Amino acid sequence: MIGRRTIAALVALTLSAVSAGCGDGDDAASTDSGTLRVGYQRFGGLSLVKAKAAAPGVTWSLFESGPALTEALKAGAIDLGQTGEAPPIFAAAGKIPFKIVGTSAPVPKGEAVLVKQAKGYRTFADLRGKTVALNKGSNVNWLLVKLLEANRMTLADINVKYLKPAEGRPAFDNDQVDAWIIWDPYFALAEQPGVQVLADATGLANNREYILVSPEAVKSKSAQISTFLSAYQKTTAWGIANPEERTKVLAPELKIDEAVTARALARSAQPLAALTPEIGAELQAIADGFTKLELIPGSVDMKARIDDQFSTELQ
Numbered sequence: 001m002i003g004r005r006t007i008a009a010l011v012a013l014t015l016s017a018v019s020a021g022c023g024d025g026d027d028a029a030s031t032d033s034g035t036l037r038v039g040y041q042r043f044g045g046l047s048l049v050k051a052k053a054a055a056p057g058v059t060w061s062l063f064e065s066g067p068a069l070t071e072a073l074k075a076g077a078i079d080l081g082q083t084g085e086a087p088p089i090f091a092a093a094g095k096i097p098f099k100i101v102g103t104s105a106p107v108p109k110g111e112a113v114l115v116k117q118a119k120g121y122r123t124f125a126d127l128r129g130k131t132v133a134l135n136k137g138s139n140v141n142w143l144l145v146k147l148l149e150a151n152r153m154t155l156a157d158i159n160v161k162y163l164k165p166a167e168g169r170p171a172f173d174n175d176q177v178d179a180w181i182i183w184d185p186y187f188a189l190a191e192q193p194g195v196q197v198l199a200d201a202t203g204l205a206n207n208r209e210y211i212l213v214s215p216e217a218v219k220s221k222s223a224q225i226s227t228f229l230s231a232y233q234k235t236t237a238w239g240i241a242n243p244e245e246r247t248k249v250l251a252p253e254l255k256i257d258e259a260v261t262a263r264a265l266a267r268s269a270q271p272l273a274a275l276t277p278e279i280g281a282e283l284q285a286i287a288d289g290f291t292k293l294e295l296i297p298g299s300v301d302m303k304a305r306i307d308d309q310f311s312t313e314l315q
Contacts, residue, residue: 067137103210
């Protein structure tokens with residue numbers, strides 16, 4: 001069983017990595033313009049590539065969330081990174097330059113609304129007037145929008161508290177919030193006795209992973225990107241075909257035990273998917289939803305961010 005010390009250690013490791021020049025502790029950020037600099041989140045598909053050392057010659061930078069990763073793209077600290085579906089939209093609204101070069105199959109069970117069983121909530125509608133915590137600009141932000149829509153509620157019907165994972169877990173544990181909307185592996189780590197999954201994204205949001213690349217890297221490092229994405233595809237396929245071995249490889253990288261790792265992977269690890277016009281339309285619909293709710297300033301063109309030149313490597 002994973003307790004608060006473990007989640008605190010996981011978060012501390014992540015935060016220390018981000019603050020230390022975005023390095024992950026093992027790999028210092030490279031100043032070599034020819035080296036591909038990859039940003040990843042603990043647990044996403046890129047974590048397995050790193051854990052297996054499947055992409056030699058790459059430098060790695062660890063981030064707690066997608067919004068932090070897109071800020072690193074803006075700063076020119078990384079060339080390529082992986083996020084959920086909302087961070088690219090908030091980044092586009094913030095005028096951060098990037099291209100979307102890859103995606104995954106849907107991962108709707110990889111994010112959820114957690115509540116305490118003792119409070120007796122049965123549906124999301126029961127949270128009317130309650131405090132709901134989530135990370136602003138992350139994939140869970142779109143899940144909240146869809147949950148409100150499905151339950152004929154608006155943002156005015158709940159008290160939204162924007163908290164990073166490092167802040168959300170203790171707030172949830174100490175009953176400072178009534179619900180926490182969170183993604184794996186934080187989701188899996190929080191599944192303790194007395195914690196209830198009120199809803200996940202099934203039927204509401206696809207919760208795909210997206211690969212973002214800086215326009216400069218697309219131009220100057222296309223060969224490195226192609227090689228890296230091929231390694232990413234092969235590693236992902238290997239993990240899906242070998243779930244037990246994948247758990248053993250990834251658990252040490254995540255700094256959590258194998259049981260929790262296996263549970264999270266069983267619902268959240270999905271194969272890669274080709275970029276299609278439908279993917280662009282899906283992202284555009286999400287962006288339009290955020291614009292309508294005034295969660296981002298003005299409209300953004302997400303279809304223009306799609307770049308399918310590396311699709312062959314991801315099939």
